[in-house]
Each structure stands twice: as C-alpha cells, then as structure tokens.
Amino acid sequence: MNWLRNFMAGRYGPDHLTLALLVVSFILSFVLFWVPVPFLGLLSYIPLGFALFRMLSRNILKRGEENIKFLKVWNTICGWFRKTKQHHADRKIYHFTACPSCKQKIRLPKGRGKLRVTCPKCGHQFERKT
Ligand SMILES: [Zn+2]
Numbered sequence: 001m002n003w004l005r006n007f008m009a010g011r012y013g014p015d016h017l018t019l020a021l022l023v024v025s026f027i028l029s030f031v032l033f034w035v036p037v038p039f040l041g042l043l044s045y046i047p048l049g050f051a052l053f054r055m056l057s058r059n060i061l062k063r064g065e066e067n068i069k070f071l072k073v074w075n076t077i078c079g080w081f082r083k084t085k086q087h088h089a090d091r092k093i094y095h096f097t098a099c100p101s102c103k104q105k106i107r108l109p110k111g112r113g114k115l116r117v118t119c120p121k122c123g124h125q126f127e128r129k130t
Helices: 002-008 016-032 040-056 060-090
Strands: 094-098 105-109 114-118 125-129
Touching (some): 016 040, 016 060
Antiparallel strands (some): 114 125
C-alpha cells in the first residue's frame, strides 16, 4: 500500500461530493441498465470520472470549495424536506393563517372555535375560526 500512499500524496482524496458522485454513478448505471438504448449506460461513467478526477486532483483548495458548495446545497435540500415534513405533521394539530395586516404566518391550535389573535409581529388583532 506504500505506492498508493505515495501516489495519493498531495492529492485531494475523497470527500462528501465525491461520495455523492459515486452514489449517483451507481444509481445511474443501475437505472440505465434497464433502458434499451445503446451506449446510454456510458452516462453513468460521467459522475464516476468526475469523482476520480476530484480525488486525484492536486488543486486541493478548489476541490474544497466545491465540496463546501455541495454541502450548502445538500443542507438546503435536507432542510426543505425536514420543514415540509414538519409542516405536514403540524397540519393535524394546527391551523395555519396569515395576519391580514402584515401577512405574517401564524400557527393556531385546531378546534378551539373562534379565537382572538394578536399578531406577534405587528400587534394587529383579528379573529379566526379554528
Ligand atoms: Zn401582523
């Protein structure tokens, strides 16, 4: 394994983005296997090639930046899914409404009849059926 260590010296190596590219390549090769179009399966080598290129790259700074960008996008996607899931679960117990004055979104408990609401943002008072 000494030659490998020498070979990888000064190179970027694997990171989150590389791992994601490998997963994409794996899924693509699996999906494209079932598509009866010649050479379409070669598409799965594109993320694989990019993953290899990044691991062997000597431009460590640039690759690190790419990984940070990827993680930002990844966290945004995960955060959106988490929020949507939470919102969906909340719908059963909460009634969502918006302040008629400032459009601030407000969460009210469900099934309490008519409620007098004070907007936490602008202090506007209004009534809502829940
Ligand atoms: Zn308001």
